[in-house]
Amino acid sequence: MTWLVTGGAGYIGAHIVRALADAGIPPVVLDDLSSGRRGFVPDDVPFVEASILDRDAVEQTLREHDCAGVIHVAGFKYAGVSVRRPLHTYAQNVEGTRVVLEAMEAAGVANLVFSSSAAVYGTPSVPLVTEDLPKNPTSPYGESKLIGEWLIRDQAVATAESEHPLRHTSLRYFNVVGSGDPSVYDVSPHNLFPIVFEKLIAGETPTINGDDYATEDGTNVRDYVHVADIAAAHVVAAQLLAAGEPIEAAYNLGSQNGLSVKQIMDAMARVTGIDFTPAIGPRRPGDPDRIVATGDLAARDLDWANRYTVDDMVRTGWEARQGV
Template structure:
């Protein structure tokens, strides 16, 4: 492993970021976390990992952090992620996702950081003309969330052309599950992820699970999505960092998914099967802007990085999500 100095993980006290911290530590990297704890949890940062409470838009704080911890790489997860909220409050998303990222990138360039990995999203594709989606398909986001992420991708491309820094853009599809060892998981109240909601319902915390749209052009009429286990996703970031370190003059953009889609009803059937329950399905109308199917082509990530998914099984994803939900019930940690 090449010496990258300390890896700074922004949003490292949140859902995906905390899994990335574990993956980096498991791979032998020195890690520091910057998080304002708006949606993250202090307990999610392991002992031995430096923690800085603050905002990525605070360039003075970021600059000090980069210097004091000798940061050579940044994994940037901090941001807002709820699509409907972005439609109702677009300025929040352009502040938290675009303007804050611009400040962080500038601090990285000023501080001599060589590698930058950005948490992006399949929402940059909007409603794709075909599925599975590859990275060369047009980027036409249909909501401020997707646009705010795409704007940051564009900034990274332009900055890398002008400065001594390379980047990895990882476009996530539907992230789910939890650390198989029970060290962290999705803990945010009011989460909007289907498998998280279904796990809560399976444990009696919700009366039903909403199914939005039953007339899509899919085998059972419900929307189809590509679900990736959060631990596999975290390990993809470690592989991307290794690639950027080995290829300092190159950057990359890759989809993160399994190239396998499951419908909403198939997911709920899996929860029934794993939890031994029968969830109540609350069938409702479509939500505006939801495409029939969003499935990744993962050919590029498989051919470019030394990454292979280990947990690409729907029942495994559901089992780990349920195990974490039960742990939250038993030991509900304080924020």
Template sequence: MTWLVTGGAGYIGAHVAHAMVDAGLDVVALDNLSSGRRGFLPDTVPLGWVSVTDQDDVRDVMEENAITGVVHLAAFKYAGESVKRPLHTWRQNLDGTLSVLGAMQDLGIDRIVFSSTAAVYGTPDVDLVTEETPTHPESPYGSSKLAAERAIVEQAAARRSAGAPLRHTALRYFNVVGSSAPGVYDSSPHNLFPLVMDALSRGDAPRIFGTDYDTPDGTCVRDYVHVADVAAAHVVAAQALDSGEDLRTTYNLGSGTGTSVREIVDACIEAAGVDVAPVLTGRRPGDPARIVASGRRASHDLDWRMRHTVRDMVDSAWAAHPAAGGPARG
């Protein structure tokens, strides 16, 4: 059995590919390298250098490699940027998913793990987000990923009625950080960790927006999870589908407790070994005090848990990032 990892040369996708190889699974990656890097992948993993939105090309890669299951990560993942580029976001995220589903149907491939996002919840007014929390996405990114989830569910229903079942699940998570594969790092110009690390590598002080929230240290609390833990959940889900299990439709990969912005920034400063203090400024409009998800369902079904501490996240991210002289791979 061979799994196709779409977006496999990206930061998260490459970690999933590494984890699947380590688990003894046969893996093929698909990526157009618009943001991914061939060097992020294990040398043993073939790369189909095509766009996920081209169904014919996707089907060719699947057929040539005798694919039996898909982990679908390829997407335009930046919520803020998606507001500026809604059409691009919808094409990549929904059209890409429809392309994958169409190619799977053509070839009779019957299992898919969808890498979704907790952005489908928007800004929930609850202390702990569960899978039953209402979805209210607030960006084209969140909306398009939720639409992709629904497309998978409806396609599965259609295939079941036609006697060709499609087993599936979607994994929702917030902020993915850290590194566990040599030279694989978050290169996004929009994410917190690379922004903080770039600033610290220049000797600049990172900013903290808002210190008077109703949280233990007054700064916003968010759900940060180590990329290795996220990758492990994808592997377990794939293995469960391979064994014939019917997983639940959605799983949150949440910490259940969260981490404050101050904790993250202090840990980054310590890891960088620089003598700077964060700049404390006022709140930004629209920043909720706390957004944290429960991982209880995933813990029960997928053996999900936070195996890495905040310090693990920060130290591994810093060690891998080129700003700190990490072993970057092209």
């Protein structure tokens, strides 16, 4: 019961690959290495260097490895950059998802776990995000993920009476952090953890963007979830789909409570042993005080739980980065 992981050489995808293997599900990876790293893929996992935009490559991989399903992680994931590069974002995330769906239909593969994003909600007016909240993305990235969910929904309707009706779920989450394997770490230049790590390694002082928000300590509160927990939820979703079990169209993988930027900075100093006082910079335009998602549905169906403390998140991420 092989599963294809698109984007399996990336930070999140590589953790999903390991979680699949640990569960006894053979993975195969397709990645163009535009942001992923070949070294993140275990040597014993089949690897195809190709773009998800290459329909023939995707279909051939599905057929050759007799895939039971796809965990579609590949995509352009930088919300801020997507504002400057909307056409690239839509090509990778919308057209890429369309091509994957087309290749799946041609190969008779009918199970899909879609790595979506809580960016589909935009800047919600409520502090706790649930799956039924109206979708109002505020970046081309968020829009592309929402359109991806629509494409999947529509393909499921279109194939409902076919030989291989599409079964699917979309997993939405905010900030993925930490490491579940010391050889895999977050390489993004736009995420908080690697930004702080690189500052500390360079002997520089990390910055908090605003400390006058309407939160307990004045800094933004966000969802931070450990990458190993994220990977585990993808695997359970794949198992449910393959077994024909009931599954929701979408799940939030949320922390329920969230962490403030100051709490993250305090943990960074505590865990790394580098004593620092973060600089306070200006607010970033449009940054809401608090955005945190529930994980109730995922806890019910996907064995979702936050199994790591903030110190665990920092420690595993820091150890992986230190091992570079």
